[in-house]
């Protein structure tokens with residue numbers, strides 16, 4: 001991939017049309033201070049570039065997402081003074097688009113079926129580590145999928161392939177081989193303004209569709225960023241490494257590459273990422289305790 005191509009595309013878009021941004025929360029719990037920072041930076045980038053901010057509800061996980069959390073997202077963003085455009089894109093209404101993308105990858109022979117569960121992979125990794133053989137891990141720290149045959153016997157694999165729903169995974173090595181060179185992306189977070197070389201192999205064979213959900217975060221986010229013509233993805237640094245897979249999928253599917261700005265995270269006192277289950281950093285509970293939008297900006301160190 002020629003890095004100039006990315007620069008040329010993004011600067012042309014900037015000159016001719018308003019730059020498009022998106023804030024893309026999942027309605028699986030209440031928004032917290034980290035979401036507030038992300039939404040505020042998105043709004044600020046849209047305003048300072050004369051751009052537009054879209055809101056996308058990432059609710060593919062129908063087992064965990066709830067309408068009341070979606071309502072709360074609208075309330076919290078409104079209270080913070082974040083304007084967004086309507087209609088809001090709800091991912092659960094677009095499973096067909098993700099299925100199409102999956103079928104295109106399958107037609108390239110890049111999709112494999114797998115039956116081992118996450119728990120089985122974790123347990124195999126723990127057994128190996130206990131025996132003194134550390135297991136490779138992805139950038140998020142999860143053990144890499146070693147292939148079903150490394151964990152289960154042939155008969156069990158055959159039985160599950162026949163009787164049970166399967167996860168669909170990307171054959172990441174074959175995908176990268178198909179492209180030749182690893183893709184790059186234009187990063188403006190961390191104070192950078194530079195091209196980053198993607199490292200998709202570090203993720204192993206990632207899940208594109210789960211047993212119970214016909215897509216995955218990795219797949220649906222690239223389909224939607226393209227369908228919504230997003231020019232600049234502004235999100236937390238916890239998703240920095242996932243960009244390697246996003247860029248790989250974009251190249252395979254012939255989708256444009258947005259610019260990326262991965263912003264700092266808000267951490268708790270122990271230095272951990274905020275969790276949706278901790279009420280003390282939730283926007284609604286802070287509001288109920290009397291905090292104002294200005295207080296929220298101050299707590300997260302957001303200066304206009």
Ligand code: GLU
Nearest residue numbers: 024025026058221235239
């Ligand atoms: N839905 C993701 C989240 O709530 C964000 C996805 C993204 O910005 O790419 O963490």
